[in-house]
Amino acid sequence: MPELPEVESVRRGVDEWTAGTIITGAEVADPRILGTTSQRRIDPSAVDGFLTAVSGQRIVHAERRGKFMWLSLGEGVGSPAGQTSVNAGRAGDPAPQPELGILVHLGMSGQLRIHSPGEEIHRHTRAVLHLDSDRELRFVDQRIFGHIGVQPLVHGYGRLVPASAIHIAPDPLEPAFDPERVVGELVKKRTAIKAALLDQTLISGIGNIYADEALFRAGVHPLATPARTRKSRLVAVLESATKVMSDALAVGGTSFDALYVNVNGESGYFDRALLVYGRGGQECVRCGTEIAKITVGGRGTHFCPVCQKPPRYR
Template identity: 45%
Template sequence: MPELPEVEVVRRGLERWVAGRTVDAVEVLHPRAVRRHAGGGADFAARLTGETFGVARRRGKYLWLPLAEREMSVLGHLGMSGQLLVQPEDAPDEKHLRIRVRFRDGAGTELRFVDQRTFGGMSLHESVADGTDGYEEGLPDVIAHIARDPLDPLFDEAAYHLALRAKRSTIKRALLDQSLISGVGNIYADEALWRAKLHYERPTATLTRPRSTELLGHVRDVMNAALDAGGTSFDSLYVNVNGESGYFDRSLDAYGREDEPCRRCGTPMRRRPWMNRSSYFCPRCQRPSRAAS
């Protein structure tokens, strides 16, 4: 389940293995993998052929490859189970291979998008300036609404706090709202809330500025720890751009630890159904406030 740290590991792989290479041919093997591309698979392949990739960029869980000679970018999202692999051209196709990008150089490798559950995909979009960065970053127009992520030096912390105070929502919802702060998924939300000793249904409007600053610090800490470890991997579905599995799950304090002792106080951790998914928390360290159930 790739979140920001895993996507960043993939971005680094793309920067190293794909930047500067020119596309020779593209094969779209599953239409759902390009469902976000307006013209469909054939159009995606035709438009990409002959183009040269720039340096991969990332915002939250989205990553994109700017085209060197156009104000356009190839947008990628890994969804739940997506992988971007740089493989030898003669390596056998993966079972869930969805898109293949061949290159014109003689490097002997190709880029593959592999995705079992097909929540992810690739698509080509116009680039747009967002007011702070220029066209050279190639931000795809369709993700202009995605907020900067907490590891971005230009993340607007003051605006984030103001938005939290203004919302009539709860903290975990707000952490997962990609238009407020991007890159946080279910796993790191639970981890950061556990570290901050905050209940997932704490109303955002009750968070003081110091408290929300502290939470943000925990979000950054848990993401940086995962980055240092090379990305989190839970079910071997996630593999980085070179096909190496991440590792980090041993370090999780909350996610997936139902009935296991809290690493702070020993109380059995709980799992609660929440928004068609789960929230893991310590019932003692993370007490709900009066307004929450």
């Protein structure tokens, strides 16, 4: 569900509520949330390992690259007695501690919500972090395509990122984003440009909604082959993607239903600004032609057959 604008809206709220707080304890209601969708068999000790690793840690900031978000962790000053086994053994160790972060990926249906203890627990709540601010951060995820876990921070494209995000390219809203590098990679791609836009190792943050929107706004057909497309057109697609995601972020992202909300449970408003996504069979806002819906790379793909001319080589 969430793409860059939605994840960034959530990150901002999480950072506001959690930066500088200490995690006093945690719960894992469904251990599957600790694994990826392809690593669902969770060792029972993983739950204890997670609880031990996060308890007593101080949250420095909520950070993000593409759709990957994480809480960077600092010294657990003031951590409660009895929950500091990880740090206690190293208390006198002069060697610097490895930098850690709590990775949170929202998958298709994940939400992070801030609550006061005692507020009603949603039935899809998979994990909870208790904070010393007398608030708690709840990870709610209907489909469990998301995951959470403590990871070392490693260097990737000029930043410290969680180990499992090392392969993720910079997104268009971060300083490390280099459109020339992306175009340089794109011109080697023989796959459909829509699929290339969804390749998070090439450019991150773009998902199914904004890929369709960016291609429509740039007037490029989703099945165009990047290697056979003018560089100027590729640049236009990247600019459109950046613009549409910035515009969406400015209004809190895109919400079709209650599955995407920010930390306070509020929806975003960009759904009313979508020009093609979800509009199959309706008239194109530019030329009135019926918006087509096809499948590209297994994903529903919406485009205008007139405004986005089919490539001649196909």
